[in-house]
Amino acid sequence: xxxxxxxxxxxxxxxxxxxxxxxxxxxxxxxxxxxxxxxxxxxxxxxxxxxxxxxxxxxxxxxxxxxxxxxxxxxxxxxxxxxxxxxxxxxxxxxxxxxxxxxxxxx
Numbered sequence: 001x002x003x004x005x006x007x008x009x010x011x012x013x014x015x016x017x018x019x020x021x022x023x024x025x026x027x028x029x030x031x032x033x034x035x036x037x038x039x040x041x042x043x044x045x046x047x048x049x050x051x052x053x054x055x056x057x058x059x060x061x062x063x064x065x066x067x068x069x070x071x072x073x074x075x076x077x078x079x080x081x082x083x084x085x086x087x088x089x090x091x092x093x094x095x096x097x098x099x100x101x102x103x104x105x106x107x
Contacts, residue, residue: 004012020028
């Protein structure tokens, strides 16, 4: 496209002024502005139609509360516990951790 200098722009403005007259020129500019505004609104609407709607984000999964892990209790040197059996002290310790009381504790 050719470069338009200051003199070329002035000449074009004078030709437009002579063709349309000074009375119709403001109305023509106003009409051109309205048309341009409508065109921009329509192109914006078309762009929004082309873009896909954002997918609904899945709700975060609730974290399940896990029961506290009971720590192994130390056995006194005089007490021996066979494998697979539970000592009375570990039952009482587990009951106190879980918030339940055994029959001996309630008594």
